[in-house]
Amino acid sequence: MPDIKCTVTECEHNQNVKCAAPMIQVDRNGTNKALKSDNTKCETFKNK
Numbered sequence: 001m002p003d004i005k006c007t008v009t010e011c012e013h014n015q016n017v018k019c020a021a022p023m024i025q026v027d028r029n030g031t032n033k034a035l036k037s038d039n040t041k042c043e044t045f046k047n048k
């Protein structure tokens, strides 16, 4: 997987401010059409 910088260090998949998950799923965040990054969210997040 390409390098994904992620500052969500409370996620179990986060290692040194990068995502170490083998794959991630990103979905729209409560909207039918994403118009800005705030309209997206990482579904692979897992609290440590």
Ligand code: SF4
Binding pocket: 004, 006, 007, 008, 011, 012, 013, 014, 015, 018, 019, 020, 021, 024, 042, 043, 044, 045, 046
């Ligand atoms: S799973 Fe999502 S929230 Fe967690 S480190 Fe990877 S990109 Fe960040």
